[in-house]
Amino acid sequence: MHLYLALTLQVLWTGVCQAAMQHYPATWGHYDVCKSQVYSDEGLTWDYMACQPEAADMTKYLKVMLDPPNITCGNPPETYCALENPYMCNNECDASTEELAHPPELMFDIEGRNPTTFWQSTSWKRYPKALLVNITLSWNKTIELTDDIVLTFESGRPEQMVLEKSLDYGRTWQPYQFYATDCLDAFTMEPKTVQDLTQHTLLDIICTEDYSRGYVWKYDKTVRFEIKDRFALFAGPRLHNMASLYGQLDTTKNLRDFFTITDLRIRLLRPATGATMVDENNLSRYFYAISDIKVQGRCKCNLHANSCVFDKEKLSCECEHNTTGPDCGRCKRNYQGRAWSAGSYLPIPKGTANICIPNNIGPVNCECFGHSNRCSYIELLNTVICVSCKHNTRGQHCQLCKLGFFRNASAELDDENVCIARVCDNELMRCQNGGVCISNVRCNCPSAYTGLLCEKPRCESGLGGCRGADSGQPPLRPPSSFGPLLLLLGSALL
Structure with a gap:
């Protein structure tokens, strides 16, 4: 269980990192292009912090x-x-x-x-x-x-x-x-x-x-x-x-x-x-x-601009983060998906941009191949991701399969059966007793074994139980007093 959780977190984090690098190849923050003057032991220097002229x-x-x-x-x-x-x-x-x-x-x-x-x-x-x-x-x-x-x-x-x-x-x-x-x-x-x-x-x-x-x-x-x-x-x-x-x-x-x-x-x-x-x-x-x-x-640009221009006898901020107005004090038209907010110095030293987001983030803009109808805006990555992907899918657009499932090559991305169970693989769910995993779909078992993972010996007809093909011995029958205990243990392990 712990191994499964660790692998799940690793896959999720890899997806986040890939998305981040796709949108910000050189930086994680919205304010890295912004700088401000600060006093240090060496005198007046530049410090890269929240956007301000x-x-x-x-x-x-x-x-x-x-x-x-x-x-x-x-x-x-x-x-x-x-x-x-x-x-x-x-x-x-x-x-x-x-x-x-x-x-x-x-x-x-x-x-x-x-x-x-x-x-x-x-x-x-x-x-x-x-x-x-x-x-x-x-x-x-x-x-x-x-x-x-x-x-x-x-x-x-x-x-x-x-x-x-x-x-x-x-x-x-x-x-x-x-x-x-x-x-x-x-x-x-x-x-x-x-x-x-x-x-x-x-x-x-x-x-x-x-x-x-x-x-x-x-x-x-x-x-x-x-x-x-x-x-x-x-x-x-x-x-x-x-x-x-x-x-x-x-x-x-x-x-x-x-x-x-x-x-x-x-x-x-x-x-x-x-x-x-x-x-x-x-x-x-x-x-x-x-x-x-x-x-x-x-x-004053509410931490949404790094420069201010004087044109036609008037000062105005050159607004970023989809904001507008002389002080960048409101969201642009069609970018009012949430209430306007000033940028923040916190957390120090990078701050938070509080970008205005498009109005149509929701079902219309959700590109989830039909596996979700709800999206969320992630400010850290400046991107939209699908929320609660269904049909065993995952990823920013529900375009990947959850761990334990694999892509059904015969189905389109918007098919409910695009991700099917990963019956076997060569790491976690190995075919047993010499079985070979075929395309993650099934185990090709030796003649003496059967079952999903070749975990069961084949039964001989006419006998009261099963025995291994090479043992030459009848199957062992546990004393009747152990029967309920074994059934209990078996149900607990399932």
């Missing part, structure tokens, strides 16, 4: 909108004073002169220019009330953040600011982080840093005072939203264990959504003043100026 500078693909619309300086021309010296007012902004203009696109131009280029707002002088500015960055596409968001200010960092995100193309907003010189005073929040967060509090919205000092710290120009420090809570300080992070992202939707955006909004609430009191007589000192914004990320 490479990380890139996403500011190349955004649209920027300012509110109020006329908040950019230069129309009409305006003169500015230095923050640290209210009597040095020799900075001009004139939108009609290229050298003196500071339009919004200068927040995203090439760094390293001399002199530095930057966007600049009108001064507080033109806004007697609070100088409030909203800068909205829109991609018209879902993206996943992969590195810190970094803003570089040229006029002193704002004393109050909020970074917000949207996941629904700007219809609703939620805060990412609050920034202030005094968090309690500005937002009634205790000040914290990203170092105060844990795996369990990573999604908490905090207010930080680290990036809100004015002109006294004028050489500290950057304001950050720390993505990599949050990644490190799962992947380790040097992000060496990205598999752990991917596993968390795969199983925790809230965590995955936290790093996903369609839009960002920078709400500038109070410019750098360098003092607790605003100098009402020198409001030209106060304004916002941003020289650079960095947003590093990748197109």
